[in-house]
Amino acid sequence: MAEANQDVPEAVTCSNPACRVAQTGKCVEGLGLSDCSHYGRRPDDTADALTEEEEAPQVEGIQIAGADTLTPEEASQLLRAGSARVIAVIGPSDAGKTSLIASLYDLYQGGQVAGTEYARSRTLHAFERTCHDARAACRRGTPHSNRTPLGEVRFYHLDLGGGPAADGLALIIGDRAGEDYRNATDDCSTVGGFQEVRRADSITVLVDGERLLNSGKRHNARSDTLLILRALVDGGAIESGQRLALVLTKLDAVLASESGNRAEAFFTSILDKVHETFGDYFSEISDFRVAASPKNDQARRGSGVAELLSFWLQPRPPVVTVPRAVPEFERAYARLIVIEG
Structure with missing residues (x-):
């Protein structure tokens, strides 16, 4: 066991609360210590574990048309x-x-x-x-x-x-x-x-x-x-x-x-x-x-x-409209003269 702990730093930390690397010198996930992303971090660093370059890409949502009855x-x-x-x-x-x-x-x-x-x-x-x-x-x-x-x-x-x-x-x-x-x-x-x-x-x-x-x-x-x-x-x-x-x-x-x-x-x-x-x-x-x-x-x-x-x-038949009668005098002023006369 002493040989297993020789390469472990004195201040051993891991952000995974289930890991006992400080006691065992081994990653709980079976990874090499240099390959574990949690090794060397404090538990409260978990939220900051991803750098801007490491953040998961944002996939734009695709709006799928609904198929319920229409408004x-x-x-x-x-x-x-x-x-x-x-x-x-x-x-x-x-x-x-x-x-x-x-x-x-x-x-x-x-x-x-x-x-x-x-x-x-x-x-x-x-x-x-x-x-x-x-x-x-x-x-x-x-x-x-x-x-x-x-x-x-x-x-x-x-x-x-x-x-x-x-x-x-x-x-x-x-x-x-x-x-x-x-x-x-x-x-x-x-x-x-x-x-x-x-x-x-x-x-x-x-x-x-x-x-x-x-x-x-x-x-x-x-x-x-x-x-x-x-x-x-x-x-x-x-x-x-x-x-x-x-x-x-x-x-x-x-x-x-x-x-x-x-x-x-x-x-x-x-x-x-x-x-x-x-x-x-x-x-x-x-x-x-x-x-x-x-x-x-x-x-x-x-x-x-x-x-x-x-x-x-079948198409709706065309609307039949009755032509509006055209007045004898198109201008109201002309009609007014006739009425007054």
């Missing part, structure tokens, strides 16, 4: 960037709005939809989160989708190409809680903040097929549909040239029920009433039937969604 400001940036279609999907709670949005994304996993191809999305995480509970991986007995929370509208985004999307088209789908639309029927002044409706090329109103199967609920379903549309019109949210899709959801439940024919007939009566009451406010009104997330084998997942997508991709 209205972020959606506006997409609108300014190129061709786009804005879709407002409206309906009371549990009408199937979130399921419809999720099923469209899921259909693109299998290839083309309505002649278009998926290019990219800025809301991939939001789509995946929305789709998860409707897939087998979630281990649920029946498909399920979480409700949209109350509050500010958020947007889903898909970039599409080919077919009716031509060289590229952004599809921007507004998602707002059904309670927000329902509350607007009590106070139509609130629709002034519904940006997704005012900026929409197509407005899609959902009618819950399961409610139409129930004789005690079907009249309320019709009332909800008409009251929501009335609130949007009276609140000034409907713009000239917008197109309206009236969609019967949960088609699988309708097809499986003995009351299915009655539900279909009642949906047709709602469509007729919408045409009669609001036909002058929209450039086109079309009806669709979808099974976005079926709970039985009466319809495949996403039935009718491709047809609805084709409707969404």
Whole structure:
């Protein structure tokens, strides 16, 4: 042991508190004393152990774009960037709005939809989160989708190409809680903040097929549909040239029920009433039937969604304006002379 300590200086220090080099003459890490960065330092020198030359290089952070739903400001940036279609999907709670949005994304996993191809999305995480509970991986007995929370509208985004999307088209789908639309029927002044409706090329109103199967609920379903549309019109949210899709959801439940024919007939009566009451406010009104997330084998997942997508991709027709009559006298002074004369 004496031979091992001959080369050890009298004042032996090490900044590693676990090291016993003063007693053993050996580095606790098994290094030579000249190779150990802690040897010869006091414990309180640890913070100063690295010189400016020895400091680890600072790596600049890379900002990775998020993939959650978009804010209205972020959606506006997409609108300014190129061709786009804005879709407002409206309906009371549990009408199937979130399921419809999720099923469209899921259909693109299998290839083309309505002649278009998926290019990219800025809301991939939001789509995946929305789709998860409707897939087998979630281990649920029946498909399920979480409700949209109350509050500010958020947007889903898909970039599409080919077919009716031509060289590229952004599809921007507004998602707002059904309670927000329902509350607007009590106070139509609130629709002034519904940006997704005012900026929409197509407005899609959902009618819950399961409610139409129930004789005690079907009249309320019709009332909800008409009251929501009335609130949007009276609140000034409907713009000239917008197109309206009236969609019967949960088609699988309708097809499986003995009351299915009655539900279909009642949906047709709602469509007729919408045409009669609001036909002058929209450039086109079309009806669709979808099974976005079926709970039985009466319809495949996403039935009718491709047809609805084709409707969404159509451009808004040009706004027809009535030419303003040109006054006989263009200058107010000339008109004033005539009046006084």
